[in-house]
Amino acid sequence: MAEERYEPVSCDYHDQLEAAAMHKNEVELEFELDGLPQKERGRVEDVYTTDGAEFIRFASDSGSVEIRLDHIISMKE
Numbered sequence: 001m002a003e004e005r006y007e008p009v010s011c012d013y014h015d016q017l018e019a020a021a022m023h024k025n026e027v028e029l030e031f032e033l034d035g036l037p038q039k040e041r042g043r044v045e046d047v048y049t050t051d052g053a054e055f056i057r058f059a060s061d062s063g064s065v066e067i068r069l070d071h072i073i074s075m076k077e
Contacts, residue, residue: 006053007070016075017056020044029058030073033065037073 020027021044030039042060047069049055054069 006068009054009069009072014047014054014069017044017069017072018047020075020077021047021056025077028076029067030075031058031067032071032073033067 019025024043026041026043028039028041029044030037032038040058040060040062042058042062044056045059045064046057047054048057055066056069056072058065058067
């Protein structure tokens with residue numbers, strides 16, 4: 001099965017994620033992982049691009065996970 005097409009996020013949203021990573025702010029992130037909605041508190045460790053899609057590395061008490069930016073539903077500080 002082919003990976004779904006990446007839908008770029010707005011530059012403003014991308015900047016917010018980069019700022020959260022740079023300042024090591026704890027955030028509440030709601031996102032979809034393997035088709036299931038998740039909600040975790042943790043830190044954005046990195047924002048990066050690979051294979052034509054943008055991702056964050058997000059660390060919480062549950063561990064570290066890589067999330068495509070277009071799978072993030074919301075972020076609250």
